[in-house]
Amino acid sequence: MSAEQGNPGATVSGVVAIIRLRESEPDDAIATALLDGGVHVMEVTLPTPGSLGAIRRWSTHGDLLVGAGTVRTVADADAAIAAGARFLVTPTTVPDVLAAARAAGVPVVCGALTPTEIDLAWHRGATAVKVFPVSAVGGAGYLRAVREPLGDVPLLPTGGVSLADLASYARMGCAGAGVGGALVSADLVASRRWAALTERAGAFTAAWNEGRVRRDA
Numbered sequence: 001m002s003a004e005q006g007n008p009g010a011t012v013s014g015v016v017a018i019i020r021l022r023e024s025e026p027d028d029a030i031a032t033a034l035l036d037g038g039v040h041v042m043e044v045t046l047p048t049p050g051s052l053g054a055i056r057r058w059s060t061h062g063d064l065l066v067g068a069g070t071v072r073t074v075a076d077a078d079a080a081i082a083a084g085a086r087f088l089v090t091p092t093t094v095p096d097v098l099a100a101a102r103a104a105g106v107p108v109v110c111g112a113l114t115p116t117e118i119d120l121a122w123h124r125g126a127t128a129v130k131v132f133p134v135s136a137v138g139g140a141g142y143l144r145a146v147r148e149p150l151g152d153v154p155l156l157p158t159g160g161v162s163l164a165d166l167a168s169y170a171r172m173g174c175a176g177a178g179v180g181g182a183l184v185s186a187d188l189v190a191s192r193r194w195a196a197l198t199e200r201a202g203a204f205t206a207a208w209n210e211g212r213v214r215r216d217a
Contacts, residue, residue: 015166016041016070016156017205018180021189025050031058031066033194037201043089043178045069046076052083059084067109074100079131081106088129089178093121109156113137115146118153128154128175133161140168147172163207170211179204 017122019026026044031054034042040063044051047070059065067087068080077088077100091111101108101142107127112118121129131143134157142159156180157169167179183204188197 008148013176014041015039015183015208016112016158016176016178017183017201018043018044018045018158018178018183019048019051019054020045020069021048021186021187023049024189026054027192028054028057029188029192029194030189030197031061031064033062033197034184034201035063037198037203038205039183041065041067041069041176043069046071046080050150052079055080055083055085059086066134071097073097076100077104077106087127089131091132093117093124093126095124098125111158115150118146118150118155122150122153128156130156130158130178132157132178133159133199135162135165139165140172142172144172147174163203166204166207167211167214170208171215173215177208 018032019030019042026048031042044054046068055066058064065086066194067089068088071077071088071090072082074096077097080088081104089109090097093110093112095208097109102125109128109130110121110126111132112121113131113132117128141208154175156176156178157174161177161179162182166177183200
């Protein structure tokens with residue numbers, strides 16, 4: 001899903017920064033720091049305080065593609081879409097959420113884990129499938145095995161994704177990778193270390209791009 005694409009046929013690509021905070025609202029400096037590091041796709045999880053406000057503000061930025069995460073109900077989907085979310089990310093596959101998003105013309109990345117769940121989400125209309133929690137079941141090794149029979153499904157590994165994983169996921173042809181605390185950590189946000197966040201974002205972007213180059217070579 002590029003910044004120019006907002007239709008249900010678009011696909012999430014590259015590093016997706018997951019903003020998941022428990023005690024504070026997302027500072028606009030988070031988005032700026034991530035952008036400065038080359039990360040243009042951001043998922044603000046709905047349980048984060050002030051999540052809808054952040055989505056509303058950031059969605060007006062032309063270089064930024066902002067979506068809502070942890071979307072579990074139609075009410076969640078409606079609120080996120082009304083706030084300007086350009087895509088939705090769910091932890092599971094909920095047909096009613098897919099239907100609501102489809103009616104609004106908003107792509108959905110559905111959460112799934114097993115091959116059966118992944119294929120079901122894809123056939124239900126998911127734009128891409130978030131394989132979650134990927135690190136708990138073997139990381140890149142698991143994704144490689146899953147992609148063998150499901151090579152037509154855009155996969156977005158999420159859950160415990162680290163900097164060391166990025167190049168492998170890019171090389172095997174994943175659509176992107178969702179990165180949470182390893183990128184936007186609570187301690188960096190609390191201490192307002194925006195330069196360090198930009199540095200992290202740059203490292204994740206570089207690792208992803210390196211993997212893509214090796215795949216295409």
